[in-house]
Amino acid sequence: MVDFYKEWYDKLIAHSNEKGLLVEKISDLLKGKTHESCLEIGLGTSAYFSERLGGFFDDYLIVEKNEFNEPLKTNVKIVQDDFEEHIFNEQFDVIIASHVVYYFKDLPQTIKKIISLLKDGGRAYFVVNGKESDYGPIKDAFASFIGKPYTFTYDVLKANLKEHRTKEYTTQASLSFQSHEDLYETLRLSFDLYPNEYEEQKDKVINWLKANIRGEKFFIDQKIIEVIK
Ligand SMILES: C[S@@+](CC[C@H](N)C(=O)[O-])C[C@H]1O[C@@H](n2cnc3c(N)ncnc32)[C@H](O)[C@@H]1O
DSSP: OOOOOHHHHHHHHHTBOHHHHHHHHHHHHHTTSOOOEEEEEOOTTSOHHHHHHGGGOSEEEEEESSOOOSOOOTTEEEEESOTTTOOOSOOEEEEEEESOGGGOSSHHHHHHHHHHTEEEEEEEEEEEEOSSTTHHHHHHHHHHHHTOOOOOHHHHHHHHTTTSEEEEEEEEEEEEOSSHHHHHHHGGGGGTTSHHHHHHTHHHHHHHHHHHOOSSEEEEEEEEEEEEO
């Protein structure tokens, strides 16, 4: 299981436009459809999604493993629990699982659980990083540095959704950075499966960034996979 490191997440978010792009795209996909309820799995360190998407729903429930005590919109409730263990007595029109599937202990089983929690005609939005742009190549380079094959969560997710009706959308997020050393720090969250190896390979990673990231931005193609039940 991968631990969630809040400081690394905050560092990435502070240098990225990814959340704004996701909200924009998911809002477009929600517009013009009726929905009463939404479930968000894993909110990160702020109520960013529910503040901006909560207005589409009568009821919005967040299930988050870690403690969260910030104020929420009136139609938003939060339960502190592990989604994989949590027992639900209801189904939802929409489920949002953004950048959370990397953390599930049993991904195939948890994907089944998410689909089972959708009402007929409901939609789930899974968000993961795609393999294009700069993200795929650095992951492959890092895998070669540590001599371990890397499986993209994107591929695992797609394989587990192949029996379902899906549509895929891409939003290209960019990370800004002052120096390649700074970019190395910003990218730490993406290597949280290998925190020690990432530290050990620091020089190689920075040299790779210097050789391959020549412009002012590092690009990540975020994949929004919409499952229609
Ligand atoms: C990388 S953050 C993503 C936050 C936000 N959804 C986003 O797109 O930026 C992952 C979040 O999921 C939470 N999380 C991880 N595993 C979880 C689980 N099994 N049940 C509930 N929350 C979980 C973590 O605590 C963290 O808040």
